[in-house]
Amino acid sequence: MxxxxxxxxxxxxxxxxxxxxxxxxxxxxxxxxxxxxxxxxxxxxxxxxxxxxxxxxxxxxxxxxxxxxxxxxxxxxxxxxxxxxxxxxxxxxxxxxxxxxxxxxxxxxxxxxxxxxxxxxxxxxxxxxxxxxxxxxxxxxxxxxxxxxxxxxxxxxxxxxxxxxxxxxxxxxxxxxxxxxxxxxxxxxxxxxxxxxxxxxxxxxxxxxxxxxxxxxxxxxxxxxLPRSLWADLVLADLRETDPGFAGDGRQLLRKLRGMARFNYGPIKLEEADLSAAITRE
Known part of the structure; x- marks a missing residue:
């Protein structure tokens, strides 16, 4: 557990x-x-x-x-x-x-x-x-x-x-x-x-x-x-809230998302594909 x-x-x-x-x-x-x-x-x-x-x-x-x-x-x-x-x-x-x-x-x-x-x-x-x-x-x-x-x-x-x-x-x-x-x-x-x-x-x-x-x-x-897709959406929303001035390209955004997911959402073990799908849904 x-x-x-x-x-x-x-x-x-x-x-x-x-x-x-x-x-x-x-x-x-x-x-x-x-x-x-x-x-x-x-x-x-x-x-x-x-x-x-x-x-x-x-x-x-x-x-x-x-x-x-x-x-x-x-x-x-x-x-x-x-x-x-x-x-x-x-x-x-x-x-x-x-x-x-x-x-x-x-x-x-x-x-x-x-x-x-x-x-x-x-x-x-x-x-x-x-x-x-x-x-x-x-x-x-x-x-x-x-x-x-x-x-x-x-x-x-x-x-x-x-x-x-x-x-x-x-x-x-x-x-x-x-x-x-x-x-x-x-x-x-x-x-x-x-x-x-x-x-x-x-x-x-x-x-x-x-x-x-x-x-x-x-x-x-x-x-x-909660489904992994929702956790990924929460990571993206979290990043937008904590770093509203971020203006990097898609690759930079994905890198920042990976860092946030690893630091604050580690137990979910989100993969790059989960985070990429969240960007697409945004």
């Missing part, structure tokens, strides 16, 4: 966004702790932060004493997790929509089937499996379903556990629970309907890890399912 990814244009864009989001989230978490540490220097002061740090932008909106501010900053991971996990899932959902569009374009499913699967994250992985004949790892699917339902509880149920979330957690296998514990350092087995659903640093790390893994798995499933 193939394991290397094809770095097609939309996958590279997803990876870029995922890394940027991860860095920003970790930066905010670290920043909150750094700020809390810095405020130790003013411990005991009754002056408000805008008086102590008048040049800090927007400090007026944080019009608190040192003690009050540090209490909030020390608990920031809960609030940042509640904001960051949905963001991580949204990036993944957008990438899966791209995968489904490619599968429809490659004739692996109908446009209507792709559109139905694109409607909700809950349907997207199953839609890709149906179109490719492949399968995602079950533990990863269980983890992302759990995170999705946790997100839904936060948005639709006032942050309280729904029956759907509790049922999903109770259906975990031992390997799913072990995988969750490995990253989150806790379990959700104790959840009852109506219990508070909490996010934090651990859930953020877990969401980044599981979406990265499932995105790579989707990439591998596409490799065997």
């Amino acid at each position: 193939r394991t290397a990814v094809v770095r097609f244009a939309d996958y590279r864009l997803y990876e870029q966004k995922r890394v940027e989001a991860s860095n920003a989230m970790m930066g905010l978490l670290a920043g909150a702790q750094l700020a809390s540490h810095l405020l130790q220097l003013t411990e005991g002061s009754e002056r408000l932060l805008p008086e102590v740090f008048p040049r800090v932008a927007h400090i007026g909106r944080f019009n608190l004493t040192t003690e009050e501010a540090r209490s909030i900053l020390n608990a920031a991971d809960t609030h940042l997790g509640a904001m960051s996990v949905p963001y991580s899932l949204a990036l993944h959902e957008d990438y899966l929509k791209t995968c489904l569009d490619l599968l429809a374009r490659g004739g692996c499913c109908t446009t209507a089937q792709a559109e139905r699967a694109k409607a909700r994250l809950a349907l997207q992985h199953r839609g890709i499996e149906a179109a490719t004949g492949g399968a995602f790892q079950l533990d990863g699917l269980a983890q992302i379903d759990t995170l999705r339902l946790m997100r839904n509880c936060m948005i639709h149920d006032g942050g309280r556990a729904s029956a759907a979330l509790v049922s999903t957690v109770q259906s975990w296998t031992t390997t799913t629970e072990s995988a969750w514990r490995k990253l989150a350092h806790s379990t959700l087995r104790h959840l009852q309907v109506g219990d508070p659903v909490r996010f934090g640093h651990a859930e953020l790390i877990l969401s980044l890890a599981v979406t990265k893994s499932l995105a790579r798995q989707a990439n591998v499933l596409l490799q065997s399912a």
Whole structure:
């Protein structure tokens, strides 16, 4: 089974966004702790932060004493997790929509089937499996379903556990629970309907890890399912996008295509005939 990814244009864009989001989230978490540490220097002061740090932008909106501010900053991971996990899932959902569009374009499913699967994250992985004949790892699917339902509880149920979330957690296998514990350092087995659903640093790390893994798995499933002609067309479109000023002749174009196909699309093993046919179709 193939394991290397094809770095097609939309996958590279997803990876870029995922890394940027991860860095920003970790930066905010670290920043909150750094700020809390810095405020130790003013411990005991009754002056408000805008008086102590008048040049800090927007400090007026944080019009608190040192003690009050540090209490909030020390608990920031809960609030940042509640904001960051949905963001991580949204990036993944957008990438899966791209995968489904490619599968429809490659004739692996109908446009209507792709559109139905694109409607909700809950349907997207199953839609890709149906179109490719492949399968995602079950533990990863269980983890992302759990995170999705946790997100839904936060948005639709006032942050309280729904029956759907509790049922999903109770259906975990031992390997799913072990995988969750490995990253989150806790379990959700104790959840009852109506219990508070909490996010934090651990859930953020877990969401980044599981979406990265499932995105790579989707990439591998596409490799065997999409026709070589479509992969060749994607290489050509990629080149046109990344080097819009290229004005070489057909032989130079083919040479550049061979280089791009080898560097970013290596697992497909496109041949010169595939790339020449793409030029002809353009």
